[in-house]
Amino acid sequence: MTDLPLWAAVPAALLLVLAGLVTLTGSLGLLRLRSFRERMHAPTMGMTMGTFCVALAATLIASLLQHRPIVHEWLICLFLFMTAPVTAILLMQSARRRQREGPDAPDRAE
Numbered sequence: 001m002t003d004l005p006l007w008a009a010v011p012a013a014l015l016l017v018l019a020g021l022v023t024l025t026g027s028l029g030l031l032r033l034r035s036f037r038e039r040m041h042a043p044t045m046g047m048t049m050g051t052f053c054v055a056l057a058a059t060l061i062a063s064l065l066q067h068r069p070i071v072h073e074w075l076i077c078l079f080l081f082m083t084a085p086v087t088a089i090l091l092m093q094s095a096r097r098r099q100r101e102g103p104d105a106p107d108r109a110e
Helices: 006-032 037-064 073-101
Strands: none
Touching: 006 037, 037 073
């Protein structure tokens, strides 16, 4: 295995630490915030920003070790950025519909 130069290892390590901190912040936001709508934002941002930092670090390391540009990791980010907002929108619509119907609403399955 080829040794990684220090000038590339340090930014990659910092990106991975930043990804962990952003994800931890999102998780703490999930625990501390009160309502469902407030809780939606923190983990979503933590997940997407954490994934972005990990993908950037992986691209840097893989490109240096292979001696050519490697961008496969960005497909993961692309799919994540396309699906995360759709999932959040569907969850928010469901929560809004539930709040509008109230807890004593009759079951619609009948």
